[in-house]
Amino acid sequence: MAVTDNERLREINSDYTERYGFHDAENYLYKAPKGLNREIVEKISEFKSEPQWMREFRLKALDHFLARPQPTWGSPMLAEVDYDDIHYFVRASEKPGRSWDDVPEDVKRTFDRLGIPEAERKFLAGVGAQYESEVVYHQVREDLEKQGVIFLDMDSGLREHEDIVRKHFATVIPPNDNKLAALNSAVWSGGSFVYVPEGVHVEMPLQAYFRINTENMGQFERTLIIAEPGSYVHYVEGCTAPTYSSSSLHSAVVELIAKPGARIRYTTVQNWSTNVFNLVTKRAVAYEDATVEWVDCNLGSKLTMKYPSVYLMGERAHGEILSIAFAGKDQHQDAGGKIIHVAPNTTSNIFAKSISKDGGRGSYRGLLEIAKGAHGARSKVVCDALLLDEHSRSDTYPTIRISEDDVNVGHEATVSKVGEDQLFYLMSHGIPEDEASKLIVNGFIEPITKELPMEYAVEMNRLIELQMEGSIG
Amino acid sequence: MPQVIDVCPLSELQPGEMRLVEWDDLEIGVFNCGGTVYAIEDRCSHDDGPLVEGEMDQETCTIECPRHGSLFDLKTGKPLTLPAYVPVDTFPVIIEDETIKLEVE
DSSP states (O other): OOHHHHHHHHHTOOOHHHHTOOOOOOOOSEEOOBSOOHHHHHHHHHHTTOOHHHHHHHHHHHHHHHHSOOOOSSOGGGGGOOGGGOBOOEEOSSSOBSSGGGSOHHHHHHHHHTTHHHHHHHHOSEEEEEETTEEEEEEEOHHHHHTTOEEEEHHHHHHHOHHHHHHHTTSSSOTTSSHHHHHHHHHOOOOEEEEEOTTOBOOSOEEEEEEOOSTTBEEOOEEEEEEOTTOEEEEEEEEEOOOOSSOEEEOOEEEEEEOTTOEEEEEEEEOOOTTEEEEEEEEEEEOTTOEEEEEEEEOOSSEEEEOOEEEEOSTTOEEEEEEEEEEOTTOEEEEEEEEEEOSTTOEEEEEEEEEEOTTOEEEEEEEEEEOTTOTTOEEEEEEEEEEOSTTOEEEEEEEEEEOOSSOEEEEEEEEEEOOHHHHHHHHTTTOOHHHHHHHHHHHHHHHHHTTSOHHHHHHHHHHHHHHHTTOOO | OOEEEEEEEGGGSOTTOEEEEEETTEEEEEEEETTEEEEEESSOTTTOOOGGGSEEETTTTEEEOTTTOOEEETTTOOBSSSSOOSOOOEEOEEEETTEEEEEEO
């Protein structure tokens, strides 16, 4: 990044608390009391006037959630999650507006401050904005609607396209997949429903923005993206929350289905405040000749545990996971990805980069599996960690299971420190130490940020800049 | 060489009921789905979950693995949802003299 860019970025003169960590007054239509029970789940279903099968699905998932113990792997921080200290449902508006003028004024002001309406005007094909439990604004460009593209909040998706939803919902991530998926299945609210008809290419990204405002809030959005044969869609999500001293919980479930020859790219720029537990299940299936790409950037949160996965079910399907995790003070980013080669001649790449500083912990946790019969499969896994000081920590947990002979698998891992020689080299060219550190970090993550749409790459670099403030390599 | 083994009298496995049969080193789940009896390997192909401890849906003739929720078709042994993706073995069921029998190998 040029020094002039850095100067421009420094002018923002902001930090998380000022830019994202603010909160609004609570003018809610409904706010559930803390804690989770059958009554709350029934109330959510009733509020949304759901069909009986969804109500039963939720209640069964609640039983699964209650029956399962809290996982003990991953991070010791998981033990701090207090499920009784969470509001599971908060409704801020009556229904999603199709115009920003329909959105409650204070909520609209928040999204203005986050720059969402402006981004929509400039470079997005559709936007969904979720505030607390539900989507308050949703719009997709008319020309896409005419081509049959559906981009709705999940609640509306279920109401308006029940047959498509019922056929695909929870087929990729069943409610009993894990404790957090069970929790989401019981109390899900909001998220996106995207359906791209056969052969349709959505050239500009669709974006969803998730915002938590209330203290001790639980946000449980549910996203389902179905790309019919030969179609293409790029979905981008961003997320922020106010900074509070007590914890909030974000636990999404995201299911992607790429039918033969389709391509789905799913980009996340997660920047939750550091009081948010971010425990998310994301999984995709790719059929014959289909491609699924996860671009996953994790900057915020107290603890993130997230391993987007791709099941390559059809011949020549391709999966790609690009993951960046930035762990600062008191943060644990436990991220990575999973690729499962089920069919022959499938290909995949996992590129994971983590940066730890100020005592933060970055972990890569990944699975590469090649099933019997997936002959000719090719995969490359690269995970690199950068430690910016002596107090920070990096762990790598790569699992590789191969049940077929005729395959080609590569795995590389590096852990490095920002070395004095690198700093010295840059400083000898007149670059101050702070600046030099940033340059090294930007160079380290550049292979992934270059995959982001330009506007997000700029945002990502800016966020990294903010995280790097005051950090000396 | 296929062999036929007795499971139990038909009256002891009512619709909606299931039971585990062990034979040699095989563990087989036997399920009465709406009056038709099916038998599949009692081992989820994802993580070895015991399928007979799961929940049977008689409407769709599926069994849900109690461990991670994959649904298996009792007729074909095929997984209908992830995370399992490999079918489990099925076994021919014979009803003879009001007794449930399985053909195993």
